[in-house]
Amino acid sequence: MNCLQSWPEPIVRVQSLSDSGIHVLPDRYIRHPSDRPSFTPISTHANIPVIDLHSLLAARDARLRQATLDRISGACREWGFFQVVNHGVRPELMKSIRQLWRDFFHLPLEAKQVYANSPATYEGYGSRLGVEKGAKLDWSDYFFLNYLPESARDENKWPTTPESCRELVHEYSKAVVELCGILMKILSVNLGLEGDHLQNAFGGDDVGACLRVNYYPKCPQPDLTLGISPHSDPGGMTILLPDDDVSGLQVRKGEHWVTVEPIPDALIVNLGDQIQVISNAIYKSVEHRVIVNSIKERVSLAYFYNPKGDLLIEPAKKLVSKDRPASYSAMTFDQYRLFIRQSGLWGKSQVESLKCSQ
Ligand code: OGA
Ligand code: NI
Numbered sequence: 015m016n017c018l019q020s021w022p023e024p025i026v027r028v029q030s031l032s033d034s035g036i037h038v039l040p041d042r043y044i045r046h047p048s049d050r051p052s053f054t055p056i057s058t059h060a061n062i063p064v065i066d067l068h069s070l071l072a073a074r075d076a077r078l079r080q081a082t083l084d085r086i087s088g089a090c091r092e093w094g095f096f097q098v099v100n101h102g103v104r105p106e107l108m109k110s111i112r113q114l115w116r117d118f119f120h121l122p123l124e125a126k127q128v129y130a131n132s133p134a135t136y137e138g139y140g141s142r143l144g145v146e147k148g149a150k151l152d153w154s155d156y157f158f159l160n161y162l163p164e165s166a167r168d169e170n171k172w173p174t175t176p177e178s179c180r181e182l183v184h185e186y187s188k189a190v191v192e193l194c195g196i197l198m199k200i201l202s203v204n205l206g207l208e209g210d211h212l213q214n215a216f217g218g219d220d221v222g223a224c225l226r227v228n229y230y231p232k233c234p235q236p237d238l239t240l241g242i243s244p245h246s247d248p249g250g251m252t253i254l255l256p257d258d259d260v261s262g263l264q265v266r267k268g269e270h271w272v273t274v275e276p277i278p279d280a281l282i283v284n285l286g287d288q289i290q291v292i293s294n295a296i297y298k299s300v301e302h303r304v305i306v307n308s309i310k311e312r313v314s315l316a317y318f319y320n321p322k323g324d325l326l327i328e329p330a331k332k333l334v335s336k337d338r339p340a341s342y343s344a345m346t347f348d349q350y351r352l353f354i355r356q357s358g359l360w361g362k363s364q365v366e367s368l369k370c371s372q
Pocket of ligand 2: 247252
């Protein structure tokens, strides 16, 4: 049997564990001491850059526009992460879609189980990534759905309750995909490539886009576990709509973790492994993780903008030279993703494994 058809052991919903009122974390969620939240120092001073996109989307002032492009370039090189404001996605839409998914996770367990997912496609209601038996588990549940390409979209797998779910997912997806298109142009130009380079490398109109809604229930012993293990996002670019009330996302900066403090109505942008490869490591997909707490649940929506699955992704020719040889060998995103779907998240080990030995 294909090892990706089913989970290796029965799925336990983290939300059910949390709701059961346990005071002691089950062993499956307890991390090795060196992987626990407090092991690596947390930097309290730094924060990821906040960038106002107004000058790119509306204003006509060329100097301001260039200054914004430069700030984005700096953020991509230095952090791989930034927050954007005035990004064109309506704040009311952001609020309603987050509330809608919060309501979904608050439905009775039976209502959600209808959407229980399998590792074959991951679409639906899930509680783990990877099929390795006995692996440590993250303290979160999620809902995963495909939006683009249209051929991969199956609305029958999207929730029917709350009632406006499908409609709002469409509306939010369109807005986020539009923002991604704009960011892809900006990143291309900033890299010294043609404006449509990244979009074309991703397959033009055939790009992939999928949504993972993360639900982090309250945790009785948050110091012993993680909401999501350290990882870099495997795809192209991620647009994260964080919880407006609870922080939890941490970004690696050298030897530290930096907790991202979301600002009102902002979206968080981060670069994935495929952009690291195409940019020949000028841009990095930065490692991040999520910590949980005992007081408040947290909901976030991660929108992944990915290359078409069967295209070879490799460093852009213009970014390869004698002084800067190609750092990675070519691979399709389908091949790349399969590895993660089997083994789960392991920091940056996967993109590192594509490195050419020189
Ligand atoms: C992810 C992710 C961060 C968060 O879904 O890949 O990194 O804050 N989520 O939920
Ligand atoms: Ni991520």
